[in-house]
Amino acid sequence: MGRRVGLRAVALGYLLIILLGPLAMVFYRTFQDGLHPVWQALSDPNTVHAFEVTLLATAVAVPLNTGFGVLCALAIVRRRFRGKGLLNAFIDLPLAISPVVVGLSLYLLYGRTGWFGGWFLGHGIQVLFAFPAIVLATVFVSVPFVAREVIPTLRELGNEQEQAAATLGATRWQRFWRITLPSIRWAVIYGVVLTTARCLGEYGAVAVVSGRIEGKTETATLRVEDYVLNFNQAGAYAVSLVLAALAVVVLVVMTLRRTREEAV
Amino acid sequence: MAALKLTLGAALVVVLINVVLGTATAWVLVRDDFRGKALVNAVIDLPFALPTIVAGLTLLTLYGPTSPIGMNVAFTRTAIVLALCFVTLPFVIRTVQPVLHELDVEMEEAARSLGAGQLAVFRRIVLPNLLPGILSGAVLALARALGEIGAVVLISGNRPFSTEVASVFVLNRIESGDNVGAAAVAIVLLVAAFVLLLAIGAVRFYVTRHERG
Numbered sequence: 001m002g003r004r005v006g007l008r009a010v011a012l013g014y015l016l017i018i019l020l021g022p023l024a025m026v027f028y029r030t031f032q033d034g035l036h037p038v039w040q041a042l043s044d045p046n047t048v049h050a051f052e053v054t055l056l057a058t059a060v061a062v063p064l065n066t067g068f069g070v071l072c073a074l075a076i077v078r079r080r081f082r083g084k085g086l087l088n089a090f091i092d093l094p095l096a097i098s099p100v101v102v103g104l105s106l107y108l109l110y111g112r113t114g115w116f117g118g119w120f121l122g123h124g125i126q127v128l129f130a131f132p133a134i135v136l137a138t139v140f141v142s143v144p145f146v147a148r149e150v151i152p153t154l155r156e157l158g159n160e161q162e163q164a165a166a167t168l169g170a171t172r173w174q175r176f177w178r179i180t181l182p183s184i185r186w187a188v189i190y191g192v193v194l195t196t197a198r199c200l201g202e203y204g205a206v207a208v209v210s211g212r213i214e215g216k217t218e219t220a221t222l223r224v225e226d227y228v229l230n231f232n233q234a235g236a237y238a239v240s241l242v243l244a245a246l247a248v249v250v251l252v253v254m255t256l257r258r259t260r261e262e263a264v
Numbered sequence: 265m266a267a268l269k270l271t272l273g274a275a276l277v278v279v280l281i282n283v284v285l286g287t288a289t290a291w292v293l294v295r296d297d298f299r300g301k302a303l304v305n306a307v308i309d310l311p312f313a314l315p316t317i318v319a320g321l322t323l324l325t326l327y328g329p330t331s332p333i334g335m336n337v338a339f340t341r342t343a344i345v346l347a348l349c350f351v352t353l354p355f356v357i358r359t360v361q362p363v364l365h366e367l368d369v370e371m372e373e374a375a376r377s378l379g380a381g382q383l384a385v386f387r388r389i390v391l392p393n394l395l396p397g398i399l400s401g402a403v404l405a406l407a408r409a410l411g412e413i414g415a416v417v418l419i420s421g422n423r424p425f426s427t428e429v430a431s432v433f434v435l436n437r438i439e440s441g442d443n444v445g446a447a448a449v450a451i452v453l454l455v456a457a458f459v460l461l462l463a464i465g466a467v468r469f470y471v472t473r474h475e476r477g
Contacts, residue, residue, distance in 0.1 A: 004296060011292040012304070014285045018349050019310060022322035025332070029325055089461055095404075096457040096464075098411025100431040101450045107438060108447070194312070201315025203414035204431060208438055221317045221414070228321065228418055237325075240318040247313035254313070255306040 026244065030237040037234035038241070041227070046215040047239060050223035053131070057138040057219070058199035064139055065195050069146025070188060074180075076147070077154040094143050102140050103208025106133060110209075129211030134219060137205035142198040146191030153187040154180075190257050197250040200243065266425040267433035268452060274341065274429065275409035278348040282405045283398055286356030293357070294364040311353050316414025319350050324419045339421025344429060347415040352408050356401035363397040396471040400464055407460040411453055 030038060041047060075081070076088050094102065110117040110127040120127050127133050161183075162175045170178070181188075203221040210217040218226065220239060227236035293305055311319065323346055325331075328338040337343045367390070375385050413431035420427045422436070430449055437446035 007288055008292050008296050008298060011285070011289040014289065015304065015307070015353075018346070018353055019307060022319075022326040022350075023310070025326040026318075026322045089465060092461060092464075093457065096407040096411075096461050098413065098431045098434075098450075098453045098457070100413050100434045101411065101453050101457075104434060104438060104446055104450045108443065197313050201318070201414075203315065203317045203417075204411075204435075207413070207435060221315050224315075224317050224321060225418065228324075236321055240321050243315045243318050247310065247315070247318075250313035251306060251309055254309050258305075 023244070026237060026240060029233070030241045033234065038238040041232070041235035041238040042242070044235070046218065047223055047235070049215050050218045050220050050239075051242070053134060053218065054200055054220040056131070057135050058196060060135050061138045061142050061199045062192060062195050065142050066146050066188065066192055068143070069148075069191060069195075070150055070184075072147045073150035073154055073184075077151055078159065091144050091147050094141050099137075099141055099202065099204025100208060103137055103205040106136055106140070106205070106209050110136075128209060129213070129217060131217065133209035134206055134217060137209050138199050138202050141202050141205050142195045145194040145198060146188060149187040149191035149194070150184050153184050157183050186257070186260070190253065193250055193253045197247065200246055267428050267430045268449060270341070270344075270426075270428070271410055271430040274344045274348060275406055277345055278352055278409045279402050279406050281345075281349055282352055282356045283402050286353070286401065286405075287360055287394065287398055290357045290360035290364055294361060308354050308357055311351050316351060316412065317418070320347060320415040320418040323347055323350060323415070328419065338419055339423070339427060341427060343419040343421075344416055344427060347419055348409045348412055351412055351415045352405035355405040355408065356398060359401035359404070360394055360397040363394055367393050396467055400467045400471075403460050403463050403467065407457060410456055410460075 072087065072091060076084060076091075107128065108114050110120065110133060112118065112121060112128075117128060125132070127136075157180075161179050165175050165179055201221060202219070203225075206219050207222060207225075210219065210222065212218050212222045212226070214226065220243060224236050224239050224243070227233075227239065289308075293301065293308075323343070324338060326333070327335055327343065327346060329336055337346065371389055372385050375389055380388070411431055413429075413435065416429055417432055417435075420429060420432070422428045422432050424433075428436070430453055434446045434450050434453070437443075437449070
C-alpha cells in the first residue's frame, strides 16, 4: 500500500511541476492587475489583426486538410497502389519534422531565388512574408491529423456494408455519403478538432515565413512572442489566455471522445 | 554543431525522464484509484492542445525571473529540459496506457503465487509487455524534442554555444541571411526525423508480428 501511494505522489507531483503549476500561474498573472490591461491588450488593433490572420489561415487549412485526410485514409485503407506504404509513412512526416525546417523549405522554395518564388513574383504575387506563406506553413504542419484518426476507424469498419449497398445499385457517391461518411464522422470530427488546435497554435514554421510584420503578417502566437520581447507582460498573458481557452475546448472534445471509446 | 549537440543531449535526457516518469504515470492512471483521476487523465493531453509558445510563456512565468516560488532557471539548460518535458509529456503515457489496460493482472498474480518478488514480476512480466509501447512513445517524444521551438524559444535565452537549440539556431541563421548555415543544420534535423519515422514503423512492424503470422 505504501508503495502505491508513493508512486501516486511521484506521478502527480511530476504533473504538478510540469503541467498544472505553470498553467495556474498564467491565469493568476493575467488577472493580477485586474481586467483593464487584459482588455487593453486584446482590443489593440494589431492584436485583433493577429487573431484575424490566425483564424483566416485556420479557415483555409482545416477544410483543405479534412478533405485531403479523408481521401488519403480511403486510399490507404481501401485501395492497393504502388507507393502506398510510402504515402502511409510520409503522411506522418509533419509530426516528426521540426516546424522550423518546414518553414525553411518554404522559405527557400518561395524566396526570390527559389524554384517557385521567381515565377510568383514575376506574376506580381508576393508569397513569402505575406499571407499565402502563412497559409502554406499552416497547411503543411496540420496535414496528418484527420487521416491519422480516420484510418483506424475505416480499418475496423470493413467494407461489407458498402458492398451490400453496391449490389443494391448504390452509386459510389451514394455509398460515400450514406454509409462511409456517417460511420467515420466521429473520427473526422475529432481529426478536425486536432487540426484546428494545431493551426491556431502553429509557431515555428510561421515564424520563419511570415516576416512577422506587426499589423500585417503577425499571427496570434507571434503576437505573444512580440509582447514578451517588448516586456508587455499583460499583453502576452492576455493573448495566451485566449489561446489557452481554445486549448481547453479542444481538451474537452478529446475527453468526450475517450469516454465514448471506453463506453463502447 | 554546438546547437546540435545541445539539442541531442537535452532530447535524450528528456526521453529518459519520459520513459521513467511517463511509465509511472501511466501505471498510476490505470492501476491506481483516487479522487479526480478522470480529471488528471484529461489534463495529460493538454500539451497537445496548448500552443507551444503559450506553453513556453507558462513555464517562464513559474520558473523564470519573476518566479513566485523563487526557482529561476530561465536561460539555462535546465529550462530547455523543462520545456521539452512539457511538450513531450503525453507521448509515453498515451502509448503505455492502453497496453497496461489490456495487460492481464492474472499473469502477475500467478507469478507472485509462485514466489516471484515485486521486482521480478515487474522485470520479467510487466516490463516485457510494456516495452513496445514505451519504445514507440520514446521515439515519438525524441522526434518532438529534437524539433521543438515554440516552447523553448522564450525560456532558453538562446545564447549561441550555450542555450541555443538546433531549431532556434536555424531560425536565427535565416534571419541573419545565412541560408547555407540554416540549411546545413536543417538537413540534420530532417534526416533525424526520417530515421525516427522509420524506427516507429519498425516498432509497429515488430509489435504486429503475431497478427501478420
